[in-house]
Amino acid sequence: MKQLGLVVSGHGRHVMVESPDGSRRICRSKGKKSGALVGDRVWWTPTEDEGTIERIEDRRNEFYRQDELRTKSFAANIDQLLILLAAEPEFSETQLTRALISAQAAQIKALIVLNKSDLKVPFEQAWERLKVYPAMGYGLFALSLKDDHPSYDVLFESLKGQMTLILGPSGVGKSTFINTAIPSAQIATQEISQALNSGKHTTTATNLYWVDEEHQTALIDSPGFQSFGIHQIAANELSHFMPDFKTHVQSCRFYNCTHLHEPNCGVQEALAQGLIQASRYKIYQQLFEELSQARTF
Ligand SMILES: Nc1nc2c(ncn2[C@@H]2O[C@H](COP(=O)(O)OP(=O)(O)O)[C@@H](O)[C@H]2O)c(=O)[nH]1
Ligand SMILES: [Mg+2]
Ligand SMILES: [Zn+2]
Known part of the structure; x- marks a missing residue:
């Protein structure tokens, strides 16, 4: 019988699923499906002393x-x-x-x-x-x-x-x-x-x-990591996800302004006025370059 549980611990394709009564059981993903994550609500069925994950509920994020x-x-x-x-x-x-x-x-x-x-x-x-x-x-x-x-x-x-x-x-x-x-x-x-x-x-x-x-x-x-890749983000979208930049983007003359060298750039004006911190702008430049590099695959 299918039961709903919460994934409370994860390690590759083995996860620990907690039932509403607080009991916990190790479950495995079915087939090659991508694994469940901690925080996922999953439907699972018991198999001897373990369980099989049948379905992952839609994620909020x-x-x-x-x-x-x-x-x-x-x-x-x-x-x-x-x-x-x-x-x-x-x-x-x-x-x-x-x-x-x-x-x-x-x-x-x-x-x-x-x-x-x-x-x-x-x-x-x-x-x-x-x-x-x-x-x-x-x-x-x-x-x-x-x-x-x-x-x-x-x-x-x-x-x-x-x-x-x-x-x-x-x-x-x-x-x-x-x-x-x-x-x-x-x-x-x-x-x-x-x-x-x-x-x-x-x-x-x-x-x-x-x-x-x-x-x-x-x-x-969560386990440690070496570097935090943000390749899901396109270079020209970066400023949308930096709140200190975002408020000034609407003052840019060009709708596709990169905020790197264009004239009448709201971001560069804000930088000159000290409204954007120099260290943040420098990071923006580095990230923009990193995300603009042509992918080789
Ligand atoms: N001085 C000081 N040392 C701390 C504080 N919190 C943690 N530590 C010490 O910092 C070191 C690393 O802590 P740990 O919890 O293992 O860090 P983790 O690697 O992020 O898990 C340990 O020696 C802790 O005792 C704090 O508020 N002040
Ligand atoms: Mg630690
Ligand atoms: Zn700009």
């Missing part, structure tokens, strides 16, 4: 990165993306921008959280670099997961009732964050990993954790 040769999905049906950065290690604004552009293209809200506020000097420097982001519509939070967690309580108000995907480079405190939000997460991760991979090394799995017993608030962690 899908967050993914696209390198030149392949697409790598993080999760589906999420309410928001939380980009976790830290005072240390120093973050790359290019990687941040790439993730934000992908979120914008997938119509997913994004928050930026700067952790390790206890490291005063590097924190101030990093915060300075992020100060322009709230004006673009992104939430910005300072956090310290050391000692007490009053800043976590403030941030938590924005997580309540939401399904939040956490993304961030290694060393920023992602694991610490999950363990702060859900003290049982550490144990849960190990159990799920063991079940899915029979004890193999498991940093490649994505996991959904319920924060509350009512299962209203969820955090999704």
Whole structure:
């Protein structure tokens, strides 16, 4: 008999599906069909002690990165993306921008959280670099997961009732964050990993954790990655997904302005007036070039 469940952990073609009563079962994709993602609602049928996924419900959204040769999905049906950065290690604004552009293209809200506020000097420097982001519509939070967690309580108000995907480079405190939000997460991760991979090394799995017993608030962690490809986006669409650019595009003289060298360009005028940050414009130039390169396949 077909049953509806939620994918709460994923590792290739094996996923963990949670039933409405909270019980969990390993399920496999059928045939060569593309796999279910964490956050997917799936119809599955039991097969001995496992299950087979028959159908994936239509997705409200899908967050993914696209390198030149392949697409790598993080999760589906999420309410928001939380980009976790830290005072240390120093973050790359290019990687941040790439993730934000992908979120914008997938119509997913994004928050930026700067952790390790206890490291005063590097924190101030990093915060300075992020100060322009709230004006673009992104939430910005300072956090310290050391000692007490009053800043976590403030941030938590924005997580309540939401399904939040956490993304961030290694060393920023992602694991610490999950363990702060859900003290049982550490144990849960190990159990799920063991079940899915029979004890193999498991940093490649994505996991959904319920924060509350009512299962209203969820955090999704994801494995690390080297670079965040945005090849799903055409160079001439880039500015639509950068809110600080988008508001000035309508002042450009040419409808197909690239904002790189045209006269009477609203974006370049905004840059000259300091309304667009120089670092953001530089990233735009780099991304535009990258996405304009002719594909060789
Ligand atoms: N000073 C300071 N260190 C932190 C904070 N949060 C996490 N760390 C430390 O940063 C290191 C990396 O944390 P971890 O959670 O493993 O990062 P992950 O790689 O993103 O999962 C660990 O040594 C943590 O103890 C913080 O708010 N302040
Ligand atoms: Mg970690
Ligand atoms: Zn322009």
